[in-house]
Amino acid sequence: MQPVIPVMIAADGSITWFEERISSNQLNKYMHMTTGLEPPPRIILDVADDAPCLAVQRVRGIMDTAPICRGEWPECSEGQDWKSFDERSFAE
Secondary structure, three states: OOOEEEEEEOOOOOEEEOOEEEOHHHHHHHHHHOOOOOOOOEEEEEEOOOOOHHHHHHHHHHHHHOHHHOOOOOOEEEOOOHHHOOHHHHOO
């Protein structure tokens, strides 16, 4: 089964990776560290409805430049119910 990594942006603009609060620099590092993992994780951005726009733009920018989120088979998405994922969730 493909692992799922939630990246969350809270109402105060804070970022969490799984349940660990991290900085933007840490997120950038983690996103690049996931490249080449087998199986590749599915990274899901989960944004609080009242998250600051600048924080959301910053995180989206980091994710958009990460190799795992680019290419023919990107492994990143946003706004899905990551808590209920299973293998069928990614079937084409």
